[in-house]
Structure formats: structure tokens, C-alpha cells
Amino acid sequence: MVTRRTFLGGLVGAAIAPTVLRAQQAVEPEFLKERLAAGSLPPMAERIPTRPRIVNLKEMGLEPGAYGGTVRTIIGGQRDIRFMTIYGYARLVGYDKHLQFQPDILADFHSEDDTVFTFTLRDGHKWSDGEPFTADDFRYWWEDVILNDKLTPGGGALELRPHGALPRFEMLDPLTVRYTWEKPNPMFLPTLAGPIPLVIVGPAHYLKQFHKKFQPDQAKMEQMMQANRVKKWQDLHIKMARSYRPENPNLPTLDPWRNTTPLPSEQFVFDRNPFFHRVDETGRQLPYLDRFILNVSSSSIIAAKAGAGEADLQATGIDFNDYTFLKEAEKR
Known part of the structure; x- marks a missing residue:
């Protein structure tokens, strides 16, 4: 069915x-x-x-x-x-x-x-x-x-x-x-x-320039590979498309x-x-x-920086062990 x-x-x-x-x-x-x-x-x-x-x-x-x-x-x-x-x-x-x-x-x-x-x-x-x-x-x-x-x-x-x-x-x-x-x-x-x-x-219109099938200028391809520190065209495409x-x-x-x-x-x-x-x-x-x-920043001091007011929104680098410190720093 x-x-x-x-x-x-x-x-x-x-x-x-x-x-x-x-x-x-x-x-x-x-x-x-x-x-x-x-x-x-x-x-x-x-x-x-x-x-x-x-x-x-x-x-x-x-x-x-x-x-x-x-x-x-x-x-x-x-x-x-x-x-x-x-x-x-x-x-x-x-x-x-x-x-x-x-x-x-x-x-x-x-x-x-x-x-x-x-x-x-x-x-x-x-x-x-x-x-x-x-x-x-x-x-x-x-x-x-x-x-x-x-x-x-x-x-x-x-x-x-x-x-x-x-x-x-x-x-x-x-x-x-x-x-x-x-x-x-x-x-x-x-x-x-x-x-x-x-x-x-x-985005095909952008990525084709990094694809061997669509890039007719080999010299340009080599130049882009050198600028991005890769040795193969496929590595260039992967890097630029991430x-x-x-x-x-x-x-x-x-x-x-x-x-x-x-x-x-x-x-x-x-x-x-x-x-x-x-x-x-x-x-x-x-x-x-x-x-x-x-x-x-170093992951070990993210909570301290957040508590010092250096972040408006912090979802990473903090955990329940930081709760007391962050709560005390709330008004500040």
C-alpha cells in the first residue's frame, strides 16, 4: 500500500x-x-x-x-x-x-x-x-x-x-x-x-571554477591551489566548498x-x-x-570571560561546574 x-x-x-x-x-x-x-x-x-x-x-x-x-x-x-x-x-x-x-x-x-x-x-x-x-x-x-x-x-x-x-x-x-x-x-x-x-x-556557479571538469585554465587552477596550500584540485574544491x-x-x-x-x-x-x-x-x-x-579564546577561560561580560550569548565552553560563578556574575 x-x-x-x-x-x-x-x-x-x-x-x-x-x-x-x-x-x-x-x-x-x-x-x-x-x-x-x-x-x-x-x-x-x-x-x-x-x-x-x-x-x-x-x-x-x-x-x-x-x-x-x-x-x-x-x-x-x-x-x-x-x-x-x-x-x-x-x-x-x-x-x-x-x-x-x-x-x-x-x-x-x-x-x-x-x-x-x-x-x-x-x-x-x-x-x-x-x-x-x-x-x-x-x-x-x-x-x-x-x-x-x-x-x-x-x-x-x-x-x-x-x-x-x-x-x-x-x-x-x-x-x-x-x-x-x-x-x-x-x-x-x-x-x-x-x-x-x-x-x-x-552553489554551482561559484564552485565550478575549482572543478577540473569546468576549469579550462590550468594555470589559474594551479595558482588557486598554491594560494590555498593544496596539491590536488579535489582538495581545493573540498576546501572551498565546505x-x-x-x-x-x-x-x-x-x-x-x-x-x-x-x-x-x-x-x-x-x-x-x-x-x-x-x-x-x-x-x-x-x-x-x-x-x-x-x-x-582558550577553552579553559571561556567561562571566566563570559562572567566578565565579554560575551552577550554563550552556548559553548561552559558547563554546570561554572553555574555558581556565572550566577554570581549575572548582574555584572
Whole structure:
């Protein structure tokens, strides 16, 4: 017996998107005003998808917020910028507060018996550099990354081949892709929604320059390899494409904040993504916060620095042993 589960988050947005769009001229973030005035950034109506994801805060018992603000936090090493991927929690498919799957980056997704998964993208969705986000970005990652034995020598993530074989990938149209397994793969959606999400898509327009198949200028490839201290083109591609640990500030992203700081650094600055796909019910483009500043410190003194007021929000480097000290430092 065939069972179907359909999640129509895109249709929720369709009902109220026109109201949101009409309000947008008055709700541009102050953080972007200079770029908007210079004409280097289009207005919000041209930056977000035709039907953005609407986050109705009042339905969650919250009041809509206001633009602005910088959050300082402390990390124990450069590798810990990966926590920004968790904090932002932008996923193709994510969990809601009831741990039910909901479309986020996707406009819609459809599952048939955990065997056939059809994903629909949001029309007009863009990467953080303003380039279109389309099904071709899934196709590139499938055909030229996962199926390339230099970039993926192990045959692909185990979550993609739970029974030994990879699924069949289809690009149905510029906004629709499909993955089909011969047997059910009930872990596909959970791995897409998890804290370390399974990567099945990347910005093809940017990454092709690092791929041997698409880079005709060997001298340029050698130059990029030398600049990034790698000896093989595949190592260059892997380094420049790493999204979970966003060390490459030039890598386009779909996250709410994008890294602006190259390695090495003792401080990383993440600025708001002006093309982020979510808005609140008043028409304000999310996120509200303009910037995250991550200061690198020794893990052993993160709690002391947080207690001294050097962090506005601290989720790592502290534990229950620090509770008494942090509680005493609360007012300070």
C-alpha cells in the first residue's frame, strides 16, 4: 500500500506573501541602507523568493522583533565557527517545535513511503551573493561531486546508501528535484534536518571554477591551489566548498548570516545575509540581528570571560561546574 506525506509550507506563504511584499519598502534593515542607496543591492522585493517562508511569531506566543544589534560570543578555536551553522538552523527540511518536519529552504517536499522524495524550491530564491538558487545546484552536487570518485572516493555518505546503493537522482524542472531509492530510506529527512546536515546541494556557479571538469585554465587552477596550500584540485574544491564549517568567506550561503573573515583570525565576523528567505508576519526580513562576532579564546577561560561580560550569548565552553560563578556574575 502506498502512503503519501505532503508538506505544503509554500502554500502558507502564498496566502500572505502579497501583504508582506506591499509592506517591504518601509522595513529595510538599516544595516543595508548604504548598499541600497548606492545601488549595489536590490530592494527587498527583488532579494527574497516570490513566496518567502513566513515565520509567524505571534502564533508562537512571541512578538515580532526589530532590526539591529550585534551579538558577541566566544569560541574555543577557529574550527568552532561551525556552530554558526547550528545557530542559524537553515535547512532544506527542518524540525518545528513539535519535532515535525517542515519545509524551510524548500517551498515544499513530498515523500512516498520514504522511498521517493520530491523537493520543490522557492521561485526567486537566491544565494547570499545574489545568484539564483535552482535545481541545477542539486544536479551539480549530485553529478559532479557525489558521483566524482576524486571528490567522493568512498561512494557517498552512508545516509545516501543505507542499503548499499545510491538513489536515482532526477532534475524534473528548474525548481524540482527527486531522489528515488529501491527500498525505504527513513533517515533521509532526519539527516537533512540534523545539526550536521547532510549536504546534497552547493552553489554551482561559484564552485565550478575549482572543478577540473569546468576549469579550462590550468594555470589559474594551479595558482588557486598554491594560494590555498593544496596539491590536488579535489582538495581545493573540498576546501572551498565546505559549508558546515564556513571558513571560506567567498562561498555563497543560504544561512541567515555569512562569514566575512578569512583564516587565520582571532575574530570572525558574520554579517546578515541580505538574500535570506524568511520574513516575519509584519514584512521584516529575517534575521533581526545584523551581526555575530566570534572571538577565539582558550577553552579553559571561556567561562571566566563570559562572567566578565565579554560575551552577550554563550552556548559553548561552559558547563554546570561554572553555574555558581556565572550566577554570581549575572548582574555584572
